[in-house]
Amino acid sequence: MTVVALIPAAGQGLRPAAFAGSFYPAEPAQLAAEIEGYLAAAAPISLPSGKILALIVPHAGYIYSGxxxxxxxxxxxxRPIETVVIIGPSHRVAFE
Incomplete structure (x- = not known):
């Protein structure tokens, strides 16, 4: 799966992981293992056949929403994924 995030800071290079070590592990291998652990523990859900059109997924520290x-x-x-859209609020600037 490829995820593309369109953000106003696009073109400024890859942003450092500002919260590595606080909301998620700082070490890439440890982070990958944590994510795989959450995926492995996910209870199987029986879905009707057909195409999944959208997912709405929480955005928080993995301890809270993983x-x-x-x-x-x-x-x-x-499953094949055609498009990924990420919509997220600013955590540092208030909305007008």
Whole structure:
């Protein structure tokens, strides 16, 4: 699966992982293992046949939302994905 995020800072290079070590592990291997653990623990859900049109997935530290996010992502893990859209609020600037 390829995920593309369109953000106003696009073109400024890859942003450092600002919260590595606080909301998720700082070490890439440890982070990958944690995510795989959440995915492996996701309970299988029986879905009707057909195409999944959208997922709405929480955005928070993995300790808070990792199991819920993994349950959603597990639904599409082995399915073809055409488009990914990420919509997220600013955590540092208030909305007008």
């Amino acid at each position: 199991r819920t996010a993994a349950a959603a992502y597990a639904l599409v893990r082995n």
